[in-house]
Amino acid sequence: GAVVSQHPSWVICKSGTSVKIECRSLDFQATTMFWYRQFPKQSLMLMATSNEGSKATYEQGVEKDKFLINHASLTLSTLTVTSAHPEDSSFYICSAGTGFGYTFGSGTRLTVV
């Protein structure tokens, strides 16, 4: 079955630094990837949709300059949290698909101290 690998699974960083999270489709090509964030006991909130070779589409209220998304190939999308602050601490999850059927990564727990 389709496998999505997300790394790192957890990261602790200092306030003001940047963190990159990778999402890879291991055995299929993903034309579309989605990035979500999830706070404790809450649902997944869609942050942005990235399409290979084009700019990501961000949801209302999500700062595109803070959450940089790059989908340079059909198997890799990256989310970079720039100048991270404690309020950016959250669980970030990616999903990848080809239009029908989506698979999720295992998530990245980001803690900003």
Add this chain to the structure above:
Amino acid sequence: GESVGLHLPTLSVQEGDNSIINCAYSNSASDYFIWYKQESGKGPQFIIDIRSNMDKRQGQRVTVLLNKTVKHLSLQIAATQPGDSAVYFCAENGIDMRFGAGTRLTVKP
């Protein structure tokens, strides 16, 4: 915008009982729906899907029912086990993937 939502935030059942988790959707044009299970600290996992040309689909211990008239989905879990304890989400698989609040299922031994 249109959204997918869930009726109940929590559900507690006795081990061995059947569970029913409900979901309301608002986009009448949606033609594909998925149920996901998310365990604590993990990403959502696919459970079962259904297309709008079907009313019912069965998997192993799970059944999804679709009522297009009232735009309602349900997930039925037979003989619920402790390992079924998780948050369950329904999602519309259209242009994007949006989730409702989720229902936390707790199975009591």
